[in-house]
Amino acid sequence: xxxxxxxxxxxxxxxxxxxxxxxxxxxxxxxxxxxxxxxxxxxxxxxxxxxxxxxxxxxxxxxxxxxxxxxxxxxxxxxxxxxxxxxxxxxxxxxxxxxxxxxxxxxxxxxxxxxxxxxxxxxxxxxxxxxxxxxxxxxxxxxxxxxxxxxxxxxxxxxxxxxxxxxxxxxxxxxxxxxxxxxxxxxxxxxxxxxxxxxxxxxxxxxxxxxxxxxxxxxxxxxxxxxxxxxxxxxxxxxxxxxxxxxxxxxxxxxxxxxxxxxxxxxxxxxxxxxxxxxxxxxxxxxxxxxxxxxxxxxxxxxxxxxxxxxxxxxxxxxxxxxxxxxxxxxxxxxxxxxxxxxxxxxxxxxxxxxxxxxxxxxxxxxxxxxxxxxxxxxxxxxxxxxxxxxxxxxxxxxxxxxxxxxxxxxxxxxxxxxxxxxxxxxxxxxxxxxxxxxxxxxxxxxxxxxxxxxxxxxxxxxxxxxxxxxxxxxxxxxxxxxxxxxxxxxxxxxxxxxxxxxxxxxxxxxxxxxxxxxxxxxxxxxxxxxxxxxxxxxx
DNA sequence: CATTCATGTCCAAAAGGCCG
DNA sequence: CGGCCTTTTGGACATGAATG
Numbered sequence: 001x002x003x004x005x006x007x008x009x010x011x012x013x014x015x016x017x018x019x020x021x022x023x024x025x026x027x028x029x030x031x032x033x034x035x036x037x038x039x040x041x042x043x044x045x046x047x048x049x050x051x052x053x054x055x056x057x058x059x060x061x062x063x064x065x066x067x068x069x070x071x072x073x074x075x076x077x078x079x080x081x082x083x084x085x086x087x088x089x090x091x092x093x094x095x096x097x098x099x100x101x102x103x104x105x106x107x108x109x110x111x112x113x114x115x116x117x118x119x120x121x122x123x124x125x126x127x128x129x130x131x132x133x134x135x136x137x138x139x140x141x142x143x144x145x146x147x148x149x150x151x152x153x154x155x156x157x158x159x160x161x162x163x164x165x166x167x168x169x170x171x172x173x174x175x176x177x178x179x180x181x182x183x184x185x186x187x188x189x190x191x192x193x194x195x196x197x198x199x200x201x202x203x204x205x206x207x208x209x210x211x212x213x214x215x216x217x218x219x220x221x222x223x224x225x226x227x228x229x230x231x232x233x234x235x236x237x238x239x240x241x242x243x244x245x246x247x248x249x250x251x252x253x254x255x256x257x258x259x260x261x262x263x264x265x266x267x268x269x270x271x272x273x274x275x276x277x278x279x280x281x282x283x284x285x286x287x288x289x290x291x292x293x294x295x296x297x298x299x300x301x302x303x304x305x306x307x308x309x310x311x312x313x314x315x316x317x318x319x320x321x322x323x324x325x326x327x328x329x330x331x332x333x334x335x336x337x338x339x340x341x342x343x344x345x346x347x348x349x350x351x352x353x354x355x356x357x358x359x360x361x362x363x364x365x366x367x368x369x370x371x372x373x374x375x376x377x378x379x380x381x382x383x384x385x386x387x388x389x390x391x392x393x394x395x396x397x398x399x400x401x402x403x404x405x406x407x408x409x410x411x412x413x414x415x416x417x418x419x420x421x422x423x424x425x426x427x428x429x430x431x432x433x434x435x436x437x438x439x440x441x442x443x444x445x446x447x448x449x450x451x452x453x454x455x456x457x458x459x460x461x462x463x464x465x466x467x468x469x470x471x472x473x474x475x476x477x478x479x480x481x482x483x484x485x486x487x488x489x490x491x492x493x494x495x496x497x498x499x500x501x502x503x504x505x506x507x508x509x510x511x512x513x514x515x516x517x518x519x520x521x522x523x524x525x526x527x528x529x530x531x532x533x534x535x536x537x538x539x540x
Numbered sequence: 541c542a543t544t545c546a547t548g549t550c551c552a553a554a555a556g557g558c559c560g
Numbered sequence: 561c562g563g564c565c566t567t568t569t570g571g572a573c574a575t576g577a578a579t580g
Contacts, residue, residue, distance in 0.1 A: 029549065037569070039550055 030058045121173040121219050128213055132206050134180070138194040139166070142183040145191065149389075149452050150182050152328040153335070153396070154285040155318060156228045158278055172225045177211035178232035185235060185500050186451050201502065208236045212244075224282070227256045231286055234293075235455065237503050247299050253286050254302040262286075263308040277317045284313040284336040291343040292400065295407055296459030298350070301343060312336060326378035331393040334379055335400060341367045342404045349408065349424055361424065364408060372401060381440065386447035395440050396454045403460035405433035406467065427470075434467035438486045441493040450496040458497055458504045465490035465511070 030048050033040030040048045047058030125131035134142065143166070147159055157175065165171040184195065184203035197203035211233055220226055234249035257263065262283045287303055294301040313336040315329050345364055348356040381398045384391040411425030437460050444450055468487035472480055491508060498505030 034549080036567075037550060038567095 032056060032058065118169060118171070118173060121214055124217050124219060125173070125210055125213060130206075130209050130213060132196070132210065134195055138191075138196070141191055141194055142180055142187060145187045146179055146183040149186055152318075152331060152393070153454055154231075154289070155281045155332060156231055156285050158274070172220050172222065172229070174211060174214040174220045174229045175225050175232070177207045177214065178229040181207040181211060182232055182235050188451075189499075200499065204236070208233065223256065223260055224278075227253055227260065227262070227282060227286075230256060231282070231289070234289065237501075246293055247297060250286070250290055250293055251302050254290060257283060257286055258307075263303070263310060265309045265311060280310055280313060280317050281332070283308075283310050284332070284339075287343075288332075288335050288339040291339045291346060292403075292456045292459070295342060295346045295403065296456065296462075301347065303343075305340070305343060326376070327390065327393045330376050330379050331397060334375060334397055338371060338397070338400055338404065341371055342400070342407075345404055345408045358423070368401075368405060368408065384440075384443045384447045384449065386449065389447075389449055389452065392444070392447075392449055392452060395444060396457070398440055399437055399454075399460040400456050402433040402437045403456060403463060406430050406437075406460075406463045409433070410463070410467065411470075431467055431471065434464035435486065437461060437464040438468070438489050442489050445489070445493060445496065450493070451500045453497060453500070455501055455503075458494065458501060458507070461490045461493050461497070462507060462511070465494070 029040035030051060032051050032054070033048060036050075038050065040050065051058035122131065143163065151157070151159060157179070162171060162175075166176070180195075181204055184192070184197075184200060184207055189200070192200050192203055195203045195206075197206055211229060214220065215226065215229060215233070220229075230249050231253040234246045234253060236249070237245045262279050287308075290301055290303050293299075313333045315333055318329055318332065341364065344367075348360055348364065375397070379394050379397055381394040382391060384395055409424070409426040409430040411427045411430060441457075441461060441464075444453065465487055468483045468490060472483040472487065475483060491512075494504045494508040498508070
């Protein structure tokens, strides 16, 4: 054996690569060589020897080098456009009547492939070293919290179906983690320990990281799962410089949903009744959240009313989700109705281009009033019951309603040109709404259910706070006293809310900082701003 | 300029096919 | 079934754009 000497064998584990001469490497290989992973010698205009022998067309691969493409940031968008939207559009031509076709269908839950998908998801998380699994007890507890306190406001998953899949270990880890992110946000402080995390924020971060990794890796072929998960991820917002905030994830949810055609009626698409209902619920949840988010952070709405013809959400759509009373059942439907009006308030009053006419304004006013009148009796606010949580849904609805009222009526500074500012502003109505929000918050605070508040409580409170500060600057002694107390209640509410929603904390801090600065400049001497920088979680 | 990272090439080992 | 040849595939390393 002339060659197989010992030294040869010893060499093997190290590097037995004889410097590949960079010279004979070709710039771009042809398709065939590329797929076969063999050396290619194609020159411009001349087929490579491999293809010549095989007598096939020698075409160079479509290289991505030299193109401006940053995969990380826009990954989600890339997915939405290339993977979902493109096939949708290309098939659209021969698809006139039916709006939804099989290509958009997700996997059947009973699919054989489901196990592999779950395994693939676990593998990815393990590789990234971020796999965090809950004990069966903890999982059950968190799911319970989710379905008891969140699901009815945003019924984006089918409870029965999901729980069954959990038992069979076939649920999408993507959806599960997004769901746990929400559960960790609103669960009882005592439950956090069950998850094995140090704090609520830690738990939130853990579940978010897992969901995001799974989403980015694009491991779940079920497109509806992706929509659902991304929607739930929009409840994540870590701080003011987090680019991937609620608005970002919502935008993706909207985009993915629209590319599936969720914004269109499914009536003519021969879809199963159950699926049709689920789609309708998901779509309305996205819409509700899109308008409320837009109204609170002042960015444009993703969804245009004109593009949608999904039937209004009805309580029958919520069917077979086990309901305790009428209140929960009606909540989402009422929010859906409100979101339509809310959306118009935002787009007509706060559009970049002013176009609303007095009659449109009057229409909005009467629509809001009528909305309140038609709210079913079970959802009319009659206080919050601390033990059972009864009344919380009514409270949330009332908050959202008043949030809309404030947005519609809040007066603008009288300094500027008065024409434009007086057109919309109606201070007494805005004040009344702010006071009502404050009263409701007071009830919630004394019921110790703050952590269960929906996220729109924050902008509602914050807007009320602004109104109180407004009257603080302009009222007489008694008015000031009242306004001061109300402002304090709002701040207390916002402070408590930050336990669940960190956004609340930093918005409040920003606000307090600004007021501090104004005081120093002696614009007006304001209320004592309590120091909320450090919160011990108990005694406020 | 150095570093980082996704993308691309192609070596070499494994797997597959065929024949006597 | 062993030897020889072809095809497939894992993965080391090169490359170049983006970024520090």
